[in-house]
Amino acid sequence: MVRTRKTLLTLATLAFAFGASVYAQDSMKQDGMKQDSMKQEAKPKTLATGTFHGKVHNTSGRATIYQQPDGKLVLRLTNFKTSNGPDVHVILVAAKDADDDANFLKSSTERVELGSLKGNQGDQNYEIPSNTDLSKFKTVSIYCERFNANFGAAPLEKF
Amino acid sequence: MNAHVGFWQSRKKWVLAAVALPLLVAAWWAFRPEKLWINQKVSEPAPFASGADPQPLYTGRLEGTAHQTSGRATIYRSPDGRQYLRLTDFSTSNGPDVHVLLARSDDTNLLREIVKGQLDSVELGSLKGNDGDQNYDVPATVDLHKYNAAVVYCERFHAIFGLARLEQF
Numbered sequence: 001m002v003r004t005r006k007t008l009l010t011l012a013t014l015a016f017a018f019g020a021s022v023y024a025q026d027s028m029k030q031d032g033m034k035q036d037s038m039k040q041e042a043k044p045k046t047l048a049t050g051t052f053h054g055k056v057h058n059t060s061g062r063a064t065i066y067q068q069p070d071g072k073l074v075l076r077l078t079n080f081k082t083s084n085g086p087d088v089h090v091i092l093v094a095a096k097d098a099d100d101d102a103n104f105l106k107s108s109t110e111r112v113e114l115g116s117l118k119g120n121q122g123d124q125n126y127e128i129p130s131n132t133d134l135s136k137f138k139t140v141s142i143y144c145e146r147f148n149a150n151f152g153a154a155p156l157e158k159f
Numbered sequence: 160m161n162a163h164v165g166f167w168q169s170r171k172k173w174v175l176a177a178v179a180l181p182l183l184v185a186a187w188w189a190f191r192p193e194k195l196w197i198n199q200k201v202s203e204p205a206p207f208a209s210g211a212d213p214q215p216l217y218t219g220r221l222e223g224t225a226h227q228t229s230g231r232a233t234i235y236r237s238p239d240g241r242q243y244l245r246l247t248d249f250s251t252s253n254g255p256d257v258h259v260l261l262a263r264s265d266d267t268n269l270l271r272e273i274v275k276g277q278l279d280s281v282e283l284g285s286l287k288g289n290d291g292d293q294n295y296d297v298p299a300t301v302d303l304h305k306y307n308a309a310v311v312y313c314e315r316f317h318a319i320f321g322l323a324r325l326e327q328f
Contacts, residue, residue: 043207043212049218051326062328076205076206078328079327083195084195086188086189118199118201120199121198121201122202122203123205125205125206146189159218159231
């Protein structure tokens with residue numbers, strides 16, 4: 001009788017300890033974004049980002065997709081640099097990544113046109129059509145339409 | 160009459176010119192060779208006002224080394240100049256005495272699961288949780304060009320749980 005009671009007591013203690021540790025785990029706090037300004041206004045969200053690679057036409061910099069408070073999607077290139085060329089466009093392709101001189105016409109890769117490259121150096125923004133499925137179009141390509149050549153590509157990952 | 164002179168005096172040169180000039184123009188239009196040394200610089204501002212928000216300076220994806228680790232590590236600078244490391248979508252395995260460090264991404268120790276000797280690093284604090292978003296203050300004196308990798312590190316076993324090589328945002 002005494003032994004059973006002891007065993008029960010031990011079990012109960014163990015169960016309590018386990019429960020308490022699980023509770024402690026669950027109550028783990030999640031840090032919020034540090035905010036020094038008090039006002040809470042609508043802010044753009046950073047959805048995805050990635051860095052450019054491209055060796056044939058030396059391409060570097062960062063591509064980031066932001067969502068404006070009004071829902072509009074914007075692609076922004078920063079620290080950007082590529083070679084200048086004829087008829088160069090910025091496109092989103094339905095691929096995880098793209099090699100140098102990939103030909104999206106030949107491979108019939110689906111793409112979304114964002115416009116002509118505004119400059120081969122510097123920060124620049126491109127509007128993304130609002131119906132674009134970003135879970136599908138995951139790579140930014142600097143694409144020379146005339147020669148169907150990929151100057152550089154930036155695979156995007158969730159920010 | 161000399162044949163050579165005859166060519167240059169004949170109408171053939173006009174035919175040649177009529178053919179060659181458009182070809183040259185077409186080739187120039189297609190290749191735009193002058194663009195090889197002419198740069199077109201732009202500098203558009205961000206499409207939103209961002210002065211009052213913390214700015215991301217460096218970012219990278221976390222990858223598991225000794226334990227499966229995932230998420231994103233980003234170093235922000237607040238408007239007041241303070242810097243902090245923020246982990247988002249973060250997940251690693253739980254463990255004893257786990258810390259968050261900044262190390263040098265070119266350190267060969269980072270290629271190992273278990274560090275040999277001492278890891279050249281800056282301590283940011285004990286890991287607050289093995290799951291979820293979290294912030295760690297980065298001392299203002301840290302050279303972020305040098306210490307450009309965020310490491311989840313188990314001090315007890317010198318094990319690198321996972322790390323993110325940070326690149327300029």
